[in-house]
Amino acid sequence: DIQMTQSPSSLSAFVGDRVTITCRASQSISSSLNWYQQKPGKAPKLLIYAASSLQRGVPSRFSGSGSGTDFTLTISSLQPEDFATYYCQQSYSRPPITFGQGTRLEI
Amino acid sequence: QVQLVQSGAEVKKPGASVKVSCKASGYTFTNYYMHWVRQAPGQGLEWMGIINPSGGSTTYAQKFQGRVTMTRDTSTSTVYMELSSLRSEDTAVYYCARESSMTTIITFFDYWGQGTLVTVSS
Numbered sequence: 001d002i003q004m005t006q007s008p009s010s011l012s013a014f015v016g017d018r019v020t021i022t023c024r025a026s027q028s029i030s031s032s033l034n035w036y037q038q039k040p041g042k043a044p045k046l047l048i049y050a051a052s053s054l055q056r057g058v059p060s061r062f063s064g065s066g067s068g069t070d071f072t073l074t075i076s077s078l079q080p081e082d083f084a085t086y087y088c089q090q091s092y093s094r095p096p097i098t099f100g101q102g103t104r105l106e107i
Numbered sequence: 108q109v110q111l112v113q114s115g116a117e118v119k120k121p122g123a124s125v126k127v128s129c130k131a132s133g134y135t136f137t138n139y140y141m142h143w144v145r146q147a148p149g150q151g152l153e154w155m156g157i158i159n160p161s162g163g164s165t166t167y168a169q170k171f172q173g174r175v176t177m178t179r180d181t182s183t184s185t186v187y188m189e190l191s192s193l194r195s196e197d198t199a200v201y202y203c204a205r206e207s208s209m210t211t212i213i214t215f216f217d218y219w220g221q222g223t224l225v226t227v228s229s
Contacts, residue, residue, distance in 0.1 A: 031213065032212070032213055034215040034216070036152075036216075043202055043204075043219035043220065043221060043222055044152065044202075044204075044216070044219060045219075046215055046216060046217055049207070049213065049215040050213045050215075055217075087151065087152055089152075089215070089216075091213065091214050091215060094166075095154075095156075095157075095166050095167075095168060095169075096154050096168045096169070097142070097154040097157075098154065099151055099152040099153070099154070100151070101151045102151045102152075
């Protein structure tokens, strides 16, 4: 199984900050890496797919990069609605599909 | 518009089974794989398995082999996830999630159900 490790597990930031979350795969997954945002009591929402493609309707302050084993999600200028938990997910090798453990972004 | 609507919350005793439904609308049901993902309270996302609504074939995560059964009803565009021999550790929100494509290498979960809370308690 491919293990996905996110860092940090939690992060405190302010509105307007630039924030970067990292996801590392235990083996190469090419660009088969997706990012989701989850708010309390809600289903996850797709932000970025294929490592760097912005899902329709997602604000351009979100961006993704990386390939192989190392990936990043960047929020260029934090907005109040961005405080949530973020998960990476690999779709390169399955089963199983695996997620990172999550990064909680808080004020 | 695409919608995945799940059945309501359940409370079960240890050892019992639960069956959660996910009704799809707004797209051709048999053209997209459906997955089940669960989330224990305060924990991360855990993939449980996938069903092909077209032929009904399934693949389950090893952890759930022997305890989970995923089925579908094409007449109602509904997929089901049944989990048996429930224990307290199965208390979680269970989500269905549509996979973006059956034909491309790069895929993702583009639509999710609202989640179904299953509580296992004596």
